[in-house]
Amino acid sequence: MQTNRIRLALGAITLSAAGLVGILNFEGYSHIAVPPVPGDVPTYGFGTTTHEDGSPLKTGEKITPSKAVERALQDVQKFEGALKRCVNVPLHQYEYDAFISLAYNIGSAAFCKSTLVKKLNAQDYSGACLEILKWDRFKGKKLHGLTIRRQKEYQLCMSGTAGK
Numbered sequence: 001m002q003t004n005r006i007r008l009a010l011g012a013i014t015l016s017a018a019g020l021v022g023i024l025n026f027e028g029y030s031h032i033a034v035p036p037v038p039g040d041v042p043t044y045g046f047g048t049t050t051h052e053d054g055s056p057l058k059t060g061e062k063i064t065p066s067k068a069v070e071r072a073l074q075d076v077q078k079f080e081g082a083l084k085r086c087v088n089v090p091l092h093q094y095e096y097d098a099f100i101s102l103a104y105n106i107g108s109a110a111f112c113k114s115t116l117v118k119k120l121n122a123q124d125y126s127g128a129c130l131e132i133l134k135w136d137r138f139k140g141k142k143l144h145g146l147t148i149r150r151q152k153e154y155q156l157c158m159s160g161t162a163g164k
Contacts, residue, residue, distance in 0.1 A: 005092065006092070007089075007090035007091055007092050007095075008090055008091065008092075008093070008096075009090050010083070010084045010087060010088075010090065010091065010096075011084070013091065013093060013096050014080065015076055015080060015096070015097060015100050016093055016096075016097055018097065019093075019096070019097030019098075019100060019101065020072075020073075020076065022097065022101055022152075022156070022162060023046070023047075023072070023076070023100070023101050023104050024046050024069075024072060026101065026105070026149050026152075027043075027046040027047035027072075027104075027105075028046070028047075029045065029046055029065070029068060030043065030044050030045070031044065031045075031062055031063060031064070031065070031068075032044060032060060032061070032062050032063075033057040033058065033059055033060060033061040033062070033063075034059060035059070037138055037143065039138070039139060040138065041056060041057070042056075042057045042058065042059045042061070043057065044057060044061060044062070044063045044068070045063045045067070045068030045069075045071050045072060046068055046069070046071075046072040046075075047072075047075070047104065047105070048063070048068070048071045048072065048075055052071075052074070075104065076100065076104065078108065079100055079103040079104050079108060079111075080100060082103060082108030082111060082112055083096075083099055083100060083103055083111065083112075085112070086111070086112035086117050087099070087117060087120055087121060088121055089120060089121055089123055092160070093160075094156050094157065094159070094160035094161075095125065095129070095157050097156060098129070098132065098153045098154070098156040098157035099111075099116075099120075099128075099157070101149075101153050101156075102116075102132055102135060102150075102153055105135075105146075105149070106135055114131065115131055115134075116128050116131035116132065119131060126158065128157075129154055129157035129158050130154070132150050132153045132154045132157060133150050133151070133154050134150075135150055136149075136150045
């Protein structure tokens with residue numbers, strides 16, 4: 001895979017199609033709102049946690065596949081906006097895709113307050129990518145699925161490929 005090796009200003013970059021597909025694959029699809037792991041909030045579609053008005057989902061609510069894709073695109077825009085507010089350095093497309101994938105999963109506030117963003121804004125790009133690996137826990141417990149996702153996001157961030 002040939003990757004763009006030029007870092008771009010954040011105003012000139014958006015999530016790539018491959019980045020979107022990666023997020024959708026990581027999140028998986030559910031037509032009914034259920035907590036993805038015990039103790040988590042209910043999600044449906046591709047990891048959506050709220051209604052369009054911002055109110056939380058209730059277990060058992062349903063969504064159609066087309067509406068789920070629409071909501072995933074809206075959610076991506078929300079996380080892109082957050083990243084562009086808290087990151088002030090240029091990025092490679094693949095770094096941007098990896099960071100949006102992480103933000104999509106952990107939330108804007110956690111992403112923007114993270115050591116990852118501090119390192120990134122200090123232009124410690126490899127250190128910022130390495131921070132991705134630390135986000136593989138839920139309520140202090142390491143989750144195998146998150147570990148795999150973080151390893152792939154880290155690989156993407158470092159090299160432009162998500163590995164296998």
